[in-house]
Amino acid sequence: MHVRGTVADEVEVRSVSTSYGESDLAEVPLRIATDGDEPAGDATPTRSDGGTAAVAESRETTTVTLWNKWTESAELLEQGMELLVTNAKEEEYQGETQYATTGESYVVVEPSFLVSVTSIRNWVECPRLYYLNKLSGVPLNYPVVKGTLVHEVFGDLLRGRDLEESIDARVEERGLQLGLLGETPDAVKEEIRENAKAIEGWLEQGRLTEEDSWRSEQLLISETFGIRGRADAVRRGAPVELKTGKNLKKEPRFKDKVQAACYALLLEEHGGDVDIGTLLYTKNSALDRNEETGDLTPAKEFSMGDGLLKYVVRLRNEIAAKEMSGDIPTGYEAEAKCEYCFEQDTCMVVSGRLDQESKAGQIGQSLPDEELEYFDRFYRAIEEERREVHREYAKLWEQSAEERADDDRALIDLEFVEKRPLEGGRWELSARNTGGANSKLREGDLVLASDGDPVRGNSELARIERLDDEIVITADEPVEVTRLDVYPSELTTDRLLVAMHDALLKGDERRKDILFGRAEPEFGEIEETFIDNNERQNEAVTKAVGAEDCALIHGPPGTGKTYTIARAIRAMVERGERVLLSAFTNRAVDNALEALLEQLDDVIDEDRVVRVGSESGIRDDMEPYRLERAGDPEDRVATLQNSQVVAATTSTCGSRIMKEQQFDAALVDEAAQLTEPGTCAAINLAERFVLVGDHEQLPPVVRAENDLTESLFERLVELHPEAGVMLDRQYRMNQRIQVFASTEFYDGRLRPATPDVASRNLDDLEGVSRDGLPETLRDPVSFVDVEGDRSRYTDSEEAARIAELIKTYEAAGLERSEIGVIAPFRAQVSEISKHVPDDVAVDTVDRFQGSSQEVIIVSFTATGSLEGPIFEDYRRINVALTRPKRALVLVGDSSALASDPVYERMLEWARR
Numbered sequence: 009m010h011v012r013g014t015v016a017d018e019v020e021v022r023s024v025s026t027s028y029g030e031s032d033l034a035e036v037p038l039r040i041a042t043d044g045d046e047p048a049g050d051a052t053p054t055r056s057d058g059g060t061a062a063v064a065e066s067r068e069t070t071t072v073t074l075w076n077k078w079t080e081s082a083e084l085l086e087q088g089m090e091l092l093v094t095n096a097k098e099e100e101y102q103g104e105t106q107y108a109t110t111g112e113s114y115v116v117v118e119p120s121f122l123v124s125v126t127s128i129r130n131w132v133e134c135p136r137l138y139y140l141n142k143l144s145g146v147p148l149n150y151p152v153v154k155g156t157l158v159h160e161v162f163g164d165l166l167r168g169r170d171l172e173e174s175i176d177a178r179v180e181e182r183g184l185q186l187g188l189l190g191e192t193p194d195a196v197k198e199e200i201r202e203n204a205k206a207i208e209g210w211l212e213q214g215r216l217t218e219e220d221s222w223r224s225e226q227l228l229i230s231e232t233f234g235i236r237g238r239a240d241a242v243r244r245g246a247p248v249e250l251k252t253g254k255n256l257k258k259e260p261r262f263k264d265k266v267q268a269a270c271y272a273l274l275l276e277e278h279g280g281d282v283d284i285g286t287l288l289y290t291k292n293s294a295l296d297r298n299e300e301t302g303d304l305t306p307a308k309e310f311s312m313g314d315g316l317l318k319y320v321v322r323l324r325n326e327i328a329a330k331e332m333s334g335d336i337p338t339g340y341e342a343e344a345k346c347e348y349c350f351e352q353d354t355c356m357v358v359s360g361r362l363d364q365e366s367k368a369g370q371i372g373q374s375l376p377d378e379e380l381e382y383f384d385r386f387y388r389a390i391e392e393e394r395r396e397v398h399r400e401y402a403k404l405w406e407q408s409a410e411e412r413a414d415d416d417r418a419l420i421d422l423e424f425v426e427k428r429p430l431e432g433g434r435w436e437l438s439a440r441n442t443g444g445a446n447s448k449l450r451e452g453d454l455v456l457a458s459d460g461d462p463v464r465g466n467s468e469l470a471r472i473e474r475l476d477d478e479i480v481i482t483a484d485e486p487v488e489v490t491r492l493d494v495y496p497s498e499l500t501t502d503r504l505l506v507a508m509h510d511a512l513l514k515g516d517e518r519r520k521d522i523l524f525g526r527a528e529p530e531f532g533e534i535e536e537t538f539i540d541n542n543e544r545q546n547e548a549v550t551k552a553v554g555a556e557d558c559a560l561i562h563g564p565p566g567t568g569k570t571y572t573i574a575r576a577i578r579a580m581v582e583r584g585e586r587v588l589l590s591a592f593t594n595r596a597v598d599n600a601l602e603a604l605l606e607q608l609d610d611v612i613d614e615d616r617v618v619r620v621g622s623e624s625g626i627r628d629d630m631e632p633y634r635l636e637r638a639g640d641p642e643d644r645v646a647t648l649q650n651s652q653v654v655a656a657t658t659s660t661c662g663s664r665i666m667k668e669q670q671f672d673a674a675l676v677d678e679a680a681q682l683t684e685p686g687t688c689a690a691i692n693l694a695e696r697f698v699l700v701g702d703h704e705q706l707p708p709v710v711r712a713e714n715d716l717t718e719s720l721f722e723r724l725v726e727l728h729p730e731a732g733v734m735l736d737r738q739y740r741m742n743q744r745i746q747v748f749a750s751t752e753f754y755d756g757r758l759r760p761a762t763p764d765v766a767s768r769n770l771d772d773l774e775g776v777s778r779d780g781l782p783e784t785l786r787d788p789v790s791f792v793d794v795e796g797d798r799s800r801y802t803d804s805e806e807a808a809r810i811a812e813l814i815k816t817y818e819a820a821g822l823e824r825s826e827i828g829v830i831a832p833f834r835a836q837v838s839e840i841s842k843h844v845p846d847d848v849a850v851d852t853v854d855r856f857q858g859s860s861q862e863v864i865i866v867s868f869t870a871t872g873s874l875e876g877p878i879f880e881d882y883r884r885i886n887v888a889l890t891r892p893k894r895a896l897v898l899v900g901d902s903s904a905l906a907s908d909p910v911y912e913r914m915l916e917w918a919r920r
């Protein structure tokens with residue numbers, strides 16, 4: 009049976025004499041998880057051996073005894089950590105039911121923390137190396153790119169693609185990277201051919217002996233062992249790992265065995281029984297027999313012993329425990345020898361700068377205390393965010409398919425239609441979405457496509473190509489897809505850490521003086537007038553152009569942020585500067601780029617404007633500007649290096665390609681929605697920066713509640729008010745609509761830009777007449793009182809009333825596409841969607857930020873007494889109320905709303 013629970017107290021480790029001699033044991037006081045316990049969820053980890061979890065009657069604490077080597081994992085335990093013991097035996101002791109490990113047991117610390125196989129491999133080399141890799145990311149260098157290429161060709165060969173065709177295609181695809189590294193295609197191809205010989209030869213052998221069963225790259229997740237990874241290949245159920253290095257010994261390298269053993273554990277959870285692992289050292293086939301002595305066979309097999317598998321789980325436990333406690337590895341945890349380590353210098357520098365204990369020692373001077381404190385605080389915050397991502401993974405098995413669908417995290421019960429082979433061995437898969445359900449998934453997203461069970465079934469990482477009633481995805485393997493799940497990616501979190509590291513450890517001193525408030529931002533004299541009809545916009549452009557360090561543009565709704573950015577960049581380009589344009593989302597980058605292109609029309613050639621990002625992320629009309637990565641290396645690099653304006657999301661700014669680029673200035677739009685490290689990813693690349701945003705609208709999108717929720721923009725506006733300008737003329741709303749937001753959020757400073765804007769109303773729209781509306785809806789702002797049905801997150805009465813309102817507006821001549829509906833909860837969004845026609849946009853505030861509509865209807869979904877904030881945060885109200893141009897209708901229960909002072913003032917205004 010499996011036992012799972014929370015460590016309730018200190019753990020004691022001791023030695024006892026048994027009939028087999030001295031043995032170590034640890035007695036762990038464990039509060040057994042019961043159904044519904046958080047965060048374990050339903051504690052029923054079933055393994056292939058059919059074990060079931062112990063579900064105790066009560067939540068009383070019992071003792072679980074861990075024997076022998078498992079005491080090493082016991083030493084890691086702290087009170088409050090989660091523990092899982094598989095195949096435990098039950099023992100009665102003084103009337104109490106206790107548990108103990110058996111020879112078949114595994115002990116897993118914090119099983120829902122999913123450690124990646126790569127992490128375990130790095131950790132076994134040296135825990136400090138694992139940490140350094142996390143801080144600095146994978147650099148753009150030739151060995152890494154070559155390694156990826158060989159892996160890709162390996163995958164292609166397994167899928168039956170012709171060798172030469174594969175090499176040509178794969179090298180072509182990486183044109184830009186190879187160009188940045190100064191490599192020529194012919195030389196690269198030759199090297200890959202050498203490596204591929206090993207693969208081909210070995211594949212041939214396999215084919216000759218017997219019927220082979222093969223699978224290329226497989227994504228594997230284990231809920232029992234808390235491990236995830238992608239095996240390079242699986243052959244007859246056993247893992248095969250490809251290494252582009254050489255190995256002249258008979259046996260595989262130890263760290264490589266560890267890696268293969270991780271996959272063995274993962275495969276076992278998928279029902280396999282793995283007794284062998286294979287390592288393929290491709291460089292061996294490129295070596296000349298005369299020069300080298302040793303074993304030149306590329307393929308080295310080893311038997312997968314029980315001891316190794318358990319050792320791997322203990323290693324994994326070390327990582328999970330370290331990450332949960334927030335401690336930094338020192339290197340003393342392992343037996344690695346620093347003098348043989350390639351990373352010794354880096355290790356010493358990082359240790360010195362961050363004043364960390366390290367086996368390699370320290371060199372250099374440590375950062376000032378405030379920077380060390382900052383590093384520490386943000387390191388923890390980012391790691392907390394990472395744990396939230398891990399919790400997302402755990403939901404893959406903790407929630408049922410229906411629960412995930414209700415949470416908008418999955419599309420389920422799809423009807424598989426067909427699979428179609430694509431050029432290059434990939435597959436196009438299609439399925440029908442019969443339920444027509446909604447989800448967070450969007451075209452272009454990476455998803456987990458599965459046959460119904462994303463963890464234990466057949467699942468693949470796939471990309472959504474089309475998403476309506478018919479769903480089309482592309483993947484490496486032909487999964488008969490019936491379910492798509494949101495894939496919780498750690499990439500963003502990884503990049504936050506690297507960006508923070510770069511800002512502090514590689515950052516310019518002057519920049520840090522500004523960020524830490526040790527110096528004031530400076531501005532050069534600029535005489536020119538850039539915008540003659542809007543004083544504050546002109547001041548903002550002047551500040552942006554003249555800034556020697558930074559400028560901050562605060563733009564409330566509709567005040568022309570995008571326009572101001574475009575004018576500022578134009579002025580910089582005219583001065584011959586190279587500029588980076590960035591924002592959190594692709595949508596925001598494309599919007600800003602669109603406005604900019606209008607401004608740049610007569611200033612520079614179009615081919616000097618480059619949009620960096622993936623094909624699926626970029627809006628179709630910006631596609632002509634997209635930097636193509638495939639092609640001739642020299643050519644690709646020339647396009648990038650020659651560009652004067654580069655537009656990319658902040659996440660892409662953290663990519664290996666962008667990290668090599670340098671700019672005179674970085675302009676970041678929607679900066680109030682970015683975390684500090686997220687903003688750093690963009691501004692790290694430039695001499696000066698301009699942040700544009702509104703901290704009275706939506707805050708950064710993060711899962712954890714910590715320092716990441718405040719943007720750098722907001723902090724700097726407070727720290728350096730003299731670097732900021734607030735735009736105060738709005739071009740969107742009728743004056744009556746704007747009043748509440750202006751007084752509540754902008755000290756009454758927000759005003760209509762022109763009389764035309766101030767007096768806009770529905771009569772301006774062709775074919776629409778306010779006379780066709782009932783008296784109560786003729787004012788630009790109205791309130792509809794609905795008592796509601798008293799449920800917590802939905803209100804069907806409000807939904808029904810909203811459907812009527814939409815009909816009323818249609819009768820007065822409005823198009824449905826001119827009406828938007830905003831609700832606080834996703835549940836209410838679904839409820840309303842059931843009542844109104846498809847072509848009315850219904851969504852939460854977050855989806856509406858940055859856009860506007862002629863008419864906006866807000867559903868407050870609140871009845872009775874108000875418990876807790878409706879929109880979570882008043883900033884969301886600000887966004888909701890500032891989306892309409894000509895009419896705003898608030899729908900809610902007036903007595904509930906009146907119980908909160910802000911909503912009460914809102915009611916007064918709406919009913920005036």
Ligand SMILES: Nc1ncnc2c1ncn2[C@@H]1O[C@H](COP(=O)(O)OP(=O)(O)OP(=O)(O)O)[C@@H](O)[C@H]1O
Binds near residue numbers: 542564565569570
């Ligand atoms: N100085 C100006 N003169 C004339 N029109 C302007 C000026 N500034 C902005 N506008 C117009 O006002 C509208 C809103 O501008 P823009 O899209 O730049 O606003 P924004 O602040 O980015 O909006 P959001 O709050 O949605 O982010 C646009 O149609 C733009 O052309």
